Amino acid sequence: MGIRLVTSIVGVALLVAILYFLPTWVLGITFCALSAISAYELLGNTGKLKGHPLLWVCVIAAGLVPYCTAYHPFKGAELLVLFGFGFVAFVMGIFDYQRVTFEKLAMAFMGAFVLPYFMASLMRIYMSAGELGKYYVLMPCIAAWGSDIMAYVTGRLCGKHKLAPHVSPKKTIEGAIGGLLGAAVGLCIFGTVMNNNYGVGLSMVTLFISGILGGAAGQLGDLSMSLIKRNVGIKDYGKLFPGHGGVLDRFDSILFTAPIFELYLIATQIIK
Numbered sequence: 206m207g208i209r210l211v212t213s214i215v216g217v218a219l220l221v222a223i224l225y226f227l228p229t230w231v232l233g234i235t236f237c238a239l240s241a242i243s244a245y246e247l248l249g250n251t252g253k254l255k256g257h258p259l260l261w262v263c264v265i266a267a268g269l270v271p272y273c274t275a276y277h278p279f280k281g282a283e284l285l286v287l288f289g290f291g292f293v294a295f296v297m298g299i300f301d302y303q304r305v306t307f308e309k310l311a312m313a314f315m316g317a318f319v320l321p322y323f324m325a326s327l328m329r330i331y332m333s334a335g336e337l338g339k340y341y342v343l344m345p346c347i348a349a350w351g352s353d354i355m356a357y358v359t360g361r362l363c364g365k366h367k368l369a370p371h372v373s374p375k376k377t378i379e380g381a382i383g384g385l386l387g388a389a390v391g392l393c394i395f396g397t398v399m400n401n402n403y404g405v406g407l408s409m410v411t412l413f414i415s416g417i418l419g420g421a422a423g424q425l426g427d428l429s430m431s432l433i434k435r436n437v438g439i440k441d442y443g444k445l446f447p448g449h450g451g452v453l454d455r456f457d458s459i460l461f462t463a464p465i466f467e468l469y470l471i472a473t474q475i476i477k
Contacts, residue, residue: 209448241268326463348419351391359383388420426461
């Protein structure tokens with residue numbers, strides 16, 4: 206517990222430094238690195254592509270996704286990376302069909318593009334939401350972490366009915382409901398602060414609903430990453446964060462929450 210707490214404190218301090226005090230390019234490098242590591246965790250540490258050259262193709266592609274989708278270095282950059290990866294992956298599958306099965310190809314696309322694209326939502330919010338992007342990027346974090354904290358507290362206090370015992374035995378329906386409310390209340394507090402300090406006019410009703418949706422997405426992300434771990438028989442994806450595990454262990458909730466709030470900001474025309 207002590208190691209987890211220290212890691213959390215250091216992590217929050219680094220997050221604040223990267224978002225508010227360091228140059229933007231540090232944020233870009235951080236997300237590219239986290240995406241590349243997440244691809245290695247999903248495909249290497251699970252054993253799906255361990256020891257195969259396609260693993261490193263996935264890692265490189267995953268590292269390029271945040272850069273291409275947030276900075277738009279040139280028109281069609283995302284398509285070029287996707288096509289290049291798909292071309293190489295299928296060539297490897299054709300000529301090494303015994304090791305690169307359809308299941309592994311599907312996992313490769315997930316690790317190289319789907320999860321990194323979800324994670325890059327944080328970076329796109331930061332880059333595309335104007336001067337206040339550095340604050341709007343907190344929305345998925347508040348929803349995910351608010352849901353996690355309240356789900357834990359509610360589950361410990363009054364959790365009786367298991368939510369998905371075959372995937373995560375300790376999670377309860379009562380805890381899940383508490384987590385949804387925690388995310389919604391957290392977003393409403395965020396909206397109140399933003400409205401009072403910057404006059405942005407965020408709707409409390411919309412924020413409450415988006416908090417419920419974001420909290421649900423975060424819980425889905427948590428369970429989804431746990432499902433994969435159960436299927437391959439591992440406890441954690443990695444050891445990058447002592448006491449927490451790897452990137453996919455620490456960011457599992459935010460992976461699914463971040464796209465929800467990117468869509469919210471697009472729908473409210475904060476991102477244009």
